[in-house]
Amino acid sequence: MSHKPSQNQQAKKTATSSPDLGTRLSNASRRQWVWFAVWGVATILFSLWVGSPWISLFILLFFDIYITKFVPWSFWKQSKNSTFRKTMEWVDAILFALIAVYFINTFFFQNYQIPTSSLEKSLLVGDFLAVSKMSYGPRAPITPLSFPLAQHTMPVVGGKSYIDKPQWKYRRLKGFGEVKRNDIVVFNFPTGDTVALNQQGTDFYLLSKYNPNGSAGVRSDKRTYGEIVYRPVDRRENYVKRCIGLPGETIELKDDAVYIDGTRLPNPRLSQHNYMIHTDGTIISPDVFKELAVNKGDYLKYDAYGQIVIHSQDLTGADSLSMAWNRLYPRNGNNGRVYFNIPLTDGMVEQLKAKPFVWDVIKEKEQPGQAYYYPLNYETGWTRDTFGPLWIPKKGATIHFDSDTDFKVAAYERCIKNYEGNDFAYRDGKVYINGQPADSYTFQFDYYFMMGDNRHNSADSRVWGFVPEDHIVGQPMLIWLSLEKDNNWFNGKIRWKRLFRSAKIPA
Structure with missing residues (x-):
């Protein structure tokens, strides 16, 4: 015997059932339709920009959030438990903020703090920069699953801030322009692919070069070096330098002057070099250095007892040969007295020479094999002041291994192997790429030559080589905060005059 529901039961079922699609569409307010239209148009535009039609499927998500509401996205708002509602309000706000920050950080802007003096006096240690990713086109995520605002390490708790897989291929979206000469550029540190966690401030490849057992010795000595980790391209440390050489050009330094394709390139207006300051025996006071805007770390050193002293040498009793070697004369x-390794601009040099107790200000010269360890130094004897000529690889250009093979291998092996992902070997004067003998190679990326304005205190392309195009992050646009590390909060900690100034410092 069949059982039919009563009229009251049918009415109750109809009253409690969800409205159909037509009812939901007719019940949607004008405000809901406006918000859906805004997000729908934004999604379509973003899909066209990125070049992925799959992103347009998010329109269906926004349609349900604002119009149909089949999925109870805000179910927690109906809860009678006030504690649960408050907790979910925070969770909802935090999730929205993280998603928004991730989106903005990936495609539009990123914060960056100047950690070293390599660009002084153009950009100062303690400058906080807003870096535009639109300047050169944002790089599509290579390691998409990562925590917002953390480059490679989680704040406070430590550990990796990203998940290694998936790894997407490099692709750059449309931007406002391309990297130009003298642009200040933020990029991922090219040789930061492998890192010793206990000595992250030193290039792993330099650590390996100095270890008697090479990279194997570094990897086995965990007490000294810690764990050895690999970092994907977009998770490597961020660096900032000035672009000096462009793809396809030949760069050369002669006596610290830069030449591009044989034409001399003027030094940046605020560039610095290391000088010796020779006085009549007078000790230069901290006030004089402060007047010159020389950082304390540039003239203060530690003595054998750990006490801070002004780094100078009384030349009383110094032999004439060692003085003449340094171009110092009684x-x-x-x-007199001499100060070593003081970074100065041309203007600062003139100010010092005007002091009555200063005899001379002499630019320091680096001797071959002294301080810079770009791999080519071992082949050529180049220094930071005398370097090149060196051709910068260009996408689509081909090099041939029919002459100067040792030099070309030293110059371009890392580009071919590490950056463009080929197996590379050099045996008995013959190059092998992906297991096959190779007489030539065609580059897949454009490369750039980066240098710091603080020319004698900058680890740059003279040390670790070229910057591939897939490592380019963006261009600094604005200094939104600047803190002086030598001062306290009540005595000039904030450099007010630098706030909200353009970070596009011309050369």
């Missing part, structure tokens, strides 16, 4: 039997 006056009236007085050898």
Whole structure:
């Protein structure tokens, strides 16, 4: 015997059932339709920009959020438990903020703090920059699953801030322009692919070069070096330098002057070099250095007892040969006092020379094999001041291994192997790429030559080589905060005059 529901039961079922699609569409307010239209148009435009039609499927998500509401996205708002509602309000706000920050950080802007003096006096240690990713086109995520605002390490708790897989291929979206000469550029540190966690401030490849057992010795000595980790391209440390050489050009330094394709390139207006300051024996006071805007770390050193002292040398009793070697000469039997490794701009040099107690200000010269360890130094004897000529690889250009093979291998092996993902070997004067003998190679990326304005205190392309195009992050646009590390909060910690200034410092 069949059982039919009563009229009251049918009415109750109809009253409690969800409205159909037509009812939901007719019940949607004008405000809901406006918000859906805004997000729908934004999704379509973003899909066209990125070049992925799959992104347009998010329109269906927004249609349900604002119009149909089949999925109870805000179910927690109906809960009678006030604690649960408050908790979910925070969770909802935090999730929205994280998604928004991830989106903005990936495609539009990123914060960056200047950690070293390599660009002084153009950009200062303690400058906080807003870096535009639109300047050169944002790079589509290579390691998409990562925590917002953390480059490679989770704040406070430590550990990796990203998940290794999936790894997407490099692709750059349309931007406002391309990298130009003298642009200040933020990029991922090219040789930061492998890192010793206990010594992250030192290039792993330099650590391996100095270890008697090479990279195997570094990997086995966990007490000294810690764990050895690999970082994907977009998770490597961020660096900032000035672009000096462009793809396809030949760069050369002669006596610290830069030449591009044989034409001399003027030094940046605020570039610095290391000088010796020779005085009549007078100790230069901290006030004089402060007046010159020389950082404390540039003239203060530690003595054998750990005490901070002004780094200078009394030349009384110094032999004439060592003084002449450094181009220092006594006056009236007085050898004077000398300060070493003081970074100065041309303007600062003139200010010092005007001091009555200063005899001379002499630019320091680096000797071959002294301080810079770009791999080519071992082949050529180049220094930071005398370097090149060196051709910068260009996408689509081909090099041939029919002459100067040792030099070309030293110059371009890392590009071919590490950046463009080929197996590379060099045996008995013959190059093998992906297991096959190779007489030539065609580059897949454009490369750039980066240098710091603080020319004698900058680890840059003279040290670790070229910057591939897939490592380019963006261009600094604005200094939104600047903190002086030598001062406290009540005595000039904030450099007010630098706030909200353009970070596009011309050369």
